[in-house]
Amino acid sequence: xxxxxxxxxxxxxxxxxxxxxxxxxxxxxxxxxxxxxxxxxxxxxxxxxxxxxxxxxxxxxxxxxxxxxxxxxxxxxxxxxxxxxxxxxxxxxxxxxxxxxxxxxxxxxxxxxxxxxxxxxxxxxxxxxxxxxxxxxxxxxxxxxxxxxxxxxxxxxxxxxxxxxxxxxxxxxxxxxxxxxxxxxxxxxxxxxxxxxxxxxxxxxxxxxxxxxxxxxxxxxxxxxxxxxxxxxxxxxxxxxxxxxxxxxxxxxxxxxxxxxxxxxxxxxxxxxxxxxxxxxxxxxxxxxxxxxxxxxxxxxxxxxxxxxxxxxxxxxxxxxxxxxxxxxxxxxxxxxxxxxxxxxxxxxxxxxxxxxxxxxxxxxxxxxxxxxxxxxxxxxxxxxxxxxxxxxxxxxxxxxxxxxxxxxxxxxxxxxxxxxxxxxxxxxxxxxxxxxxxxxxxxxxxxxxxxxxxxxxxxxxxxxxxxxxxxxxxxxxxxxxxxxxxxxxxxxxxxxxxxxxxxxxxxxxxxxxxxxxxxxxxxxxxxxxxxxxxxxxxxxxxxxxx
Amino acid sequence: xxxxxxxxxxxxxxxxxxxxxxxxxxxxxxxxxxxxxxxxxxxxxxxxxxxxxxxxxxxxxxxxxxxxxxxxxxxxxxxxxxxxxxxxxxxxxxxxxxxxxxxxxxxxxxxxxxxxxxxxxxxxxxxxxxxxxxxxxxxxxxxxxxxxxxxxxxxxxxxxxxxxxxxxxxxxxxxxxxxxxxxxxxxxxxxxxxxxxxxxxxxxxxxxxxxxxxxxxxxxxxxxxxxxxxxxxxxxxxxxxxxxxxxxxxxxxxxxxxxxxxxxxxxxxxxxxxxxxxxxxxxxxxxxxxxxxxxxxxxxxxxxxxxxxxxxxxxxxxxxxxxxxxxxx
Numbered sequence: 001x002x003x004x005x006x007x008x009x010x011x012x013x014x015x016x017x018x019x020x021x022x023x024x025x026x027x028x029x030x031x032x033x034x035x036x037x038x039x040x041x042x043x044x045x046x047x048x049x050x051x052x053x054x055x056x057x058x059x060x061x062x063x064x065x066x067x068x069x070x071x072x073x074x075x076x077x078x079x080x081x082x083x084x085x086x087x088x089x090x091x092x093x094x095x096x097x098x099x100x101x102x103x104x105x106x107x108x109x110x111x112x113x114x115x116x117x118x119x120x121x122x123x124x125x126x127x128x129x130x131x132x133x134x135x136x137x138x139x140x141x142x143x144x145x146x147x148x149x150x151x152x153x154x155x156x157x158x159x160x161x162x163x164x165x166x167x168x169x170x171x172x173x174x175x176x177x178x179x180x181x182x183x184x185x186x187x188x189x190x191x192x193x194x195x196x197x198x199x200x201x202x203x204x205x206x207x208x209x210x211x212x213x214x215x216x217x218x219x220x221x222x223x224x225x226x227x228x229x230x231x232x233x234x235x236x237x238x239x240x241x242x243x244x245x246x247x248x249x250x251x252x253x254x255x256x257x258x259x260x261x262x263x264x265x266x267x268x269x270x271x272x273x274x275x276x277x278x279x280x281x282x283x284x285x286x287x288x289x290x291x292x293x294x295x296x297x298x299x300x301x302x303x304x305x306x307x308x309x310x311x312x313x314x315x316x317x318x319x320x321x322x323x324x325x326x327x328x329x330x331x332x333x334x335x336x337x338x339x340x341x342x343x344x345x346x347x348x349x350x351x352x353x354x355x356x357x358x359x360x361x362x363x364x365x366x367x368x369x370x371x372x373x374x375x376x377x378x379x380x381x382x383x384x385x386x387x388x389x390x391x392x393x394x395x396x397x398x399x400x401x402x403x404x405x406x407x408x409x410x411x412x413x414x415x416x417x418x419x420x421x422x423x424x425x426x427x428x429x430x431x432x433x434x435x436x437x438x439x440x441x442x443x444x445x446x447x448x449x450x451x452x453x454x455x456x457x458x459x460x461x462x463x464x465x466x467x468x469x470x471x472x473x474x475x476x477x478x479x480x481x482x483x484x485x486x487x488x489x490x491x492x493x494x495x496x497x498x499x500x501x502x503x504x505x506x507x508x509x510x511x512x513x514x515x516x517x518x519x520x521x522x523x524x525x526x527x528x529x530x531x532x533x534x535x536x537x538x539x540x541x542x543x544x545x546x547x
Numbered sequence: 548x549x550x551x552x553x554x555x556x557x558x559x560x561x562x563x564x565x566x567x568x569x570x571x572x573x574x575x576x577x578x579x580x581x582x583x584x585x586x587x588x589x590x591x592x593x594x595x596x597x598x599x600x601x602x603x604x605x606x607x608x609x610x611x612x613x614x615x616x617x618x619x620x621x622x623x624x625x626x627x628x629x630x631x632x633x634x635x636x637x638x639x640x641x642x643x644x645x646x647x648x649x650x651x652x653x654x655x656x657x658x659x660x661x662x663x664x665x666x667x668x669x670x671x672x673x674x675x676x677x678x679x680x681x682x683x684x685x686x687x688x689x690x691x692x693x694x695x696x697x698x699x700x701x702x703x704x705x706x707x708x709x710x711x712x713x714x715x716x717x718x719x720x721x722x723x724x725x726x727x728x729x730x731x732x733x734x735x736x737x738x739x740x741x742x743x744x745x746x747x748x749x750x751x752x753x754x755x756x757x758x759x760x761x762x763x764x765x766x767x768x769x770x771x772x773x774x775x776x777x778x779x780x781x782x783x784x785x786x787x788x789x790x791x792x793x794x795x796x797x798x799x800x801x802x803x804x805x806x807x808x809x810x811x812x813x814x815x816x817x818x819x820x821x822x823x824x825x826x827x828x829x830x831x832x833x834x835x836x837x838x839x840x841x842x843x844x845x846x847x848x849x850x851x852x853x854x855x856x857x858x859x860x861x862x863x864x865x866x867x868x869x870x871x872x873x874x875x876x
Contacts (some may be wrong), residue, residue, distance in 0.1 A: 089780035
């Protein structure tokens with residue numbers, strides 16, 4: 001084997017607050033031809049920055065301050081823009097996290113596919129189109145002859161991600177950087193993409209750097225794993241060694257995150273009136289039906305996890321409960337009393353009882369309001385407190401979410417980390433003193449360690465305040481950690497529901513089984529075994545379609 | 548394409564409704580002008596009798612509502628009325644020799660449209676090209692010079708720019724004629740030559756907006772993941788901007804172009820006066836002076852229709868520039 005990529009003592013800096021701050025502090029990286037290196041770490045660890053630097057590329061406001069990047073003997077740090085352009089796309093390719101955002105919406109997929117080969121003079125347009133169709137077939141995209149001639153918005157997320165892998169392969173590069181290529185996908189879709197990527201990388205003996213924060217995923221994909229923490233390398237080892245015997249504390253803590261699990265609560269007493277009762281709800285967006293006969297109950301002090309893939313109707317159910325989307329049929333009852341379907345017809349007390357916490361704390365907090373004001377607003381609205389009383393209440397709420405009031409009261413959301421912002425979202429929901437909170441994918445945008453902190457906080461608050469949660473998620477590890485009951489949704493219907501313990505013990509409904517078995521495990525042979533078990537043509541969408 | 552068609556029909560109906568509202572506003576505004584045609588034409592020595600006679604003959608003594616509806620029903624029949632200023636008083640109203648408003652406006656409007664078209668042909672390509680180049684070389688000397696030049700040309704009064712151009716292109720270097728007195732049946736080439744100086748003046752006035760919007764719309768997109776992807780595919784900076792950014796930046800650019808075209812049809816009085824160009828702007832100002840109300844109202848209505856129509860076209864083109872709407876799932 002010969003060395004393809006050699007990075008030595010690379011240092012990268014990003015510009016903010018008028019000065020250059022370090023992002024990567026001297027990392028070495030060596031990649032042989034045909035080898036796959038997994039790069040893991042939390043967000044902000046500098047994974048993407050390092051991955052892009054391996055292409056000799058930095059984003060605006062980022063610079064390489066010292067160190068070397070040598071690709072096949074070419075010095076990428078000092079190479080001219082023209083030399084780098086002749087390599088990018090042709091010998092080094094990139095697969096981005098969100099294919100939906102990284103395909104140009106104005107051009108057909110195939111036009112973007114053959115742009116590289118034709119501009120770099122590798123193939124003619126006709127050759128590249130034929131080759132593209134062949135790649136689509138290898139990646140098991142449906143209708144490979146035709147799919148490229150669609151626009152990106154006409155193709156689903158998982159398919160787009162594979163089309164992007166095909167695009168990266170278009171010039172048969174020596175190295176591909178995969179930047180979190182499956183993070184935005186559902187578990188069942190993720191498997192297909194993982195399997196496709198692994199196959200094609202093996203077939204063309206392409207070297208790859210696979211960036212992700214999901215340990216189980218990287219275990220399936222990489223020969224070697226490198227762990228980053230705040231711009232420093234923690235450790236590097238081959239995959240099996242790293243999984244079985246991590247040497248550093250930080251790595252061990254990453255491995256341990258998945259072990260958080262709440263003790264099981266006693267079963268609901270028969271005849272108890274549920275806090276929230278969703279009864280035979282049908283809902284539609286315009287004329288498109290979304291929910292069909294959805295029913296479930298949520299009892300006091302309990303957490304009901306609603307799981308399912310994107311588009312299965314989880315968030316729509318939440319919208320029906322809050323009255324944002326009045327159902328077409330069926331009703332929502334609170335403490336046994338039927339609520340008006342439209343939130344505009346509910347009174348203040350009815351509104352107060354059900355609160356929401358959102359997935360993207362970034363966009364759910366007004367960036368121009370201070371933390372204190374964000375929390376004070378609902379307090380004032382629902383309780384009418386003013387002056388000192390108001391301030392005292394806000395301080396108490398900040399205490400409850402474990403943020404020091406005097407430190408955070410006057411800050412703006414932009415001055416907080418992702419986990420802290422999510423805590424503010426929780427405080428804002430608590431401000432109304434609700435009995436019931438809908439948590440819509442509240443941890444899916446967070447790193448595992450931070451997410452665990454949020455889950456622990458939610459569990460603590462539930463015990464203290466007797467809160468009921470409806471926990472929308474597609475992550476079954478989260479379900480295992482926090483839920484008392486599980487509702488599985490598919491295509492707007494409830495396919496299975498029951499106590500968590502029962503749900504995680506076979507026999508399952510076929511779809512639940514598929515969901516459960518699609519969650520990557522830390523075993524490096526997991527994907528291989530699963531594919532053998534299911535057969536290559538029976539994974540992901542194909543398997544879902546057969547139900 | 549079904550939903551695009553629905554949107555177009557909706558917008559068209561909405562445009563007609565707007566026009567109806569505008570017609571009321573125009574009618575009330577014109578009515579609020581001090582004095583009327585009878586006073587203006589008879590001058591200071593007018594006897595009350597004479598004024599009353601003219602008012603009666605022209606129907607100016609009718610109540611406001613009656614006059615509005617007779618005007619509106621005229622418009623619906625395609626009759627914009629008769630120009631007061633061109634009346635032949637000896638043969639009474641409606642007699643031979645009267646000039647309809649349409650006959651009076653039509654040639655002027657076509658002159659104005661011609662000038663607007665010539666200007667657009669020069670200004671739009673220059674503005675878009677400058678905008679693309681400014682985005683490509685953003686924050687460079689070129690970008691700053693382009694910005695400063697277009698901004699100063701838009702900030703100077705139009706007549707000043709007109710005289711500067713006359714000085715340099717007609718007086719010091721007699722390349723172009725300084726008078727644009729075009730007439731019917733003038734050969735096309737001569738017409739263009741005569742219109743060139745006013746068109747250049749207007750180009751200087753409208754380029755800045757369009758150029759800056761093009762630049763801003765493109766730069767706005769440069770942080771998008773698909774632009775980064777194009778760069779990571781090794782595409783040249785020019786290709787990244789023209790092929791990957793521009794097609795997605797069309798909607799705001801089209802809108803600002805439409806606004807400027809509307810301005811070229813409705814707001815070029817000063818330039819027309821400087822170059823003695825027989826456009827609709829001059830006719831409008833003259834008609835206001837002598838309270839030739841039918842002409843004033845017709846001009847206003849045409850200006851409003853031009854704005855509405857161009858905005859409508861811009862809306863439709865912006866919708867069509869979005870592949871999500873052109874190619875639904």
